[in-house]
Amino acid sequence: MATATCEIQGLVYIFQDLKVPFEQPSLLSCDNDSARYIAANPVFCERTKHIEIDCHIVREILKKGLIHLLPIPTIEQITDIIPKS
Numbered sequence: 018m019a020t021a022t023c024e025i026q027g028l029v030y031i032f033q034d035l036k037v038p039f040e041q042p043s044l045l046s047c048d049n050d051s052a053r054y055i056a057a058n059p060v061f062c063e064r065t066k067h068i069e070i071d072c073h074i075v076r077e078i079l080k081k082g083l084i085h086l087l088p089i090p091t092i093e094q095i096t097d098i099i100p101k102s
Contacts, residue, residue, distance in 0.1 A: 018047055018056070019071035022078045029083055042082050046089040053086045 025043045032039040047053050056075040078084050 042085040045084045
């Protein structure tokens with residue numbers, strides 16, 4: 018999720034430089050409820066120490082309004098067809 022968030026931020030900056038209108042926020046689907054909760058929750062616990070940097074990146078972009086996290090069931094993810102077949 019952090020990688021996708023950084024890619025979205027980079028694309029937004031490129032569109033701004035090229036004066037291309039861009040509709041914000043970008044929709045980012047995530048099937049992990051815990052990851053969405055951690056990205057929205059400003060309080061960390063001991064269990065999230067190792068992923069804290071990624072969480073800060075996603076939370077910062079989320080606060081700026083560049084992305085909006087949407088829940089999606091794992092079954093509906095098209096990209097999971099190949100590795101899970």
